[in-house]
Amino acid sequence: MTNEDYSKVPPPHLLKKFSEQAREDSNKRGRPGYCKTFAKLCIDWALNSKSSPNNLQIRSSNITPPSELVQQQWFAAWESGEHEELSFADFVIPRAAQWGADQELEACCEWLDREGWSGESRQLRAARRPKPPSLKEQALALINHDPANQPFLSDKGIDTIRRALEQLDD
Numbered sequence: 001m002t003n004e005d006y007s008k009v010p011p012p013h014l015l016k017k018f019s020e021q022a023r024e025d026s027n028k029r030g031r032p033g034y035c036k037t038f039a040k041l042c043i044d045w046a047l048n049s050k051s052s053p054n055n056l057q058i059r060s061s062n063i064t065p066p067s068e069l070v071q072q073q074w075f076a077a078w079e080s081g082e083h084e085e086l087s088f089a090d091f092v093i094p095r096a097a098q099w100g101a102d103q104e105l106e107a108c109c110e111w112l113d114r115e116g117w118s119g120e121s122r123q124l125r126a127a128r129r130p131k132p133p134s135l136k137e138q139a140l141a142l143i144n145h146d147p148a149n150q151p152f153l154s155d156k157g158i159d160t161i162r163r164a165l166e167q168l169d170d
Contacts, residue, residue, distance in 0.1 A: 035089055065099045105129065139164035 022037035065074075070092065077083070078091045105128050112121035133141070142157045153161070 065096050069099070070096075102129075135160065135164045135167065 018041040021041060022035075025037045074092050074095055075088070078086070078088055083091050105125065109121040109125055112118065112124065139161045142153060142161055145153075
C-alpha cells in the first residue's frame with residue numbers, strides 16, 4: 001500500500017487544539033456535540049492541508065480508517081444493537097486504535113522487508129500480533145487453574161471446556 005491509500009491525521013498539537021476548541025464549543029451551546037465538532041475540525045484540516053512528499057516516513061502521522069470501514073462496518077455493527085451499553089465513540093475508538101496500530105505495524109514490516117530484514121519483519125509481526133491460544137490451550141489453562149484463587153469455573157469457562165471437548169473425535 002502507498003501513502004495515498006491512507007487519509008491524513010492532524011499532528012498531535014493540532015489534535016489537542018481541536019479537542020480544546022470542540023470542548024469549548026460544546027460548553028457554549030450547553031449541549032453535547034464534542035465528537036461532531038472535533039470530527040468536523042479534523043475533516044476540515046484534512047481537506048485543506050497538503051500531504052507530505054516524504055515516502056520514507058513511516059505512516060504514523062497519517063493513519064485514519066477509511067470512511068467506508070467506519071460507516072459500513074463499525075457503524076453498522078454498533079447500530080445492530082448488540083453494543084447498546086456503549087456510546088458510538090466508546091465502541092469505535094478501540095477499533096480505530098487497533099486498526100491504526102495494525103497499519104503502523106504493517107508499515108514497519110514493509111520497511112524492514114525493503115531494507116532486506118524480512119526475517120526480522122516476520123519476528124516483529126509474530127511478537128506484536130501473537131496468535132490467540134487455541135481452544136485446546138484455553139481449556140487446559142482453565143482446568144489447570146488454581147482453585148485457591150478461583151474455586152469455581154465461570155459459565156464462560158465451562159462453555160470453553162465444553163466446546164473443546166466437542167471437537168474431540170469419539
